[in-house]
Amino acid sequence: MRATPHVTTGPYAPPAPRHTTTVTSADGSRLHVEEHGREDGPTVVLAHGWTCSTAFWAPVIRRLADDHRVIAYDQRGHGRSPAPGPGGCSTTALADDLCAVLAAAGSRAVVVGHSMGGMTIMAAAGRPQVRERVAAALLCNTGGSRLLHESTVAPLRAGGLRYRVQKAVLGSDLPLGPVTPLGRKLLRYATMGPAATREQIEACARIVHACPRRVRASWARDVLAVLDLEANLADLDVPTAVIAGEKDRLTPPVHARRLVEALPNCVGLTELPGLGHMSPIEAPQTVADAVAALARDHLTQGAPSSAPSAEKELS
Template structure:
């Protein structure tokens, strides 16, 4: 019997899509990573990596747009959704890269990979790995950055400087419980992570996912990875075609990060800054994000994919 689904809304366009197949892969350190497969079995393959405090449920509206024409693989980062929490020393960019590489090996075909926020950092962390060079035809980086996250975040309404940095480090790294999803809590989440025009449905969808993330997991990733992130040196090795998407009103990873990425990537296919949108663009503008993924598939992933049988590291869920 599979474990209960992580927190999420249960109806409407932001509710999770039932997976065609579910399985686990084993990462380099033995961590078990929950994976879902959606869409057409014979379609070109897309791999989706979600961000901090999220889960596969976060990608639900994007999966809906892609499923008719693509084979879509989404996975839970360790400690999120249905992937168990990491052991000691397991909250690192190396671990993120290891987990993605395990998923890529299980995919059994060349893919386009899309990463949102910490998922984008995962893609950057894996740059240069053999699995990336052999299996990834192109990538999309959404609402992410490679360094200076707390220095350039504008979640705290303060002028740039040491005080804002310290406040943001304390808030993002807090292990205090978020409590139940309430109208006030949704408004706070919208301020921090979404554009001002985000709908109540979008706010609730994001809030239920974020509030379901275990508080120790949330704090560990913030403290051990986000607060000290520096992947600038990896960008030169991310030498496949890469598109970059940002939200104009993103407070967590403002567009300055996207512009810096676009300037540093060896083969940036384009930078899209979405007017009025915040950090959660796969929920705020799922069709736009899905279209960006589909364009990379069309332009850089030839054929319909050739999924091979599951590798030994793959474990099917009953």
């Protein structure tokens, strides 16, 4: 019997959505979308990272749902969104998918991206849908370029050997198999800080191990290994906050500091002492507070007059 793709009890178990739907992206890819919280609350759109799913946002959604309308979607190939066809893993696809979800949301929103979700926001910067529908952004544990050069997952000195080892490991399509004690230790080392709890590690391990191995490898090889979104940052001119984990091995804080320097309208950098790459699970209250502050300070309710058919899709 296949293990569940997420924990089912406790604070890291996904809450039941108020509404679910399917949104179609520009190339026909179908995206699973969930809506939580207050129907009349300020809208927040959550984009998860590589190998994750909507379940990854569970503790953040729980903290936002009383006062916000929270929309989370599965990136293509992750969670309940089908894998794309050949050539379907690209930064263009990430941007297309976010724009499709924003159009379906039907109102201006704060967008939040973790890891590859942050890269999704950067990839979509400058798109008309982002300019019209995004009031502010939060980038968590992410970077715009040189991911494999600056990652410290492999315990080697910076240079060509470390780059090649990390490219081979992250781009491997070998199955992860069931979650085992060794698997938990490896995941904690690679993605989480030393203070991560057993419950947090289990929640992350279930989600990551559930990602199909070919999807995992395709995104790593076709996007993460060659990522270069530095030029897009000038177009991300909405108020944008950045969160980094001090002990993040996948996207070390050097990435966050580079983002802060390049963003036209950065409203703050938060570096979390002792925490790793999985801030929405390791520090959900900090992430939720940052989202709520952006919504309070920058979000004006009311949908744009364009794309009325998209508004109906999530209603």
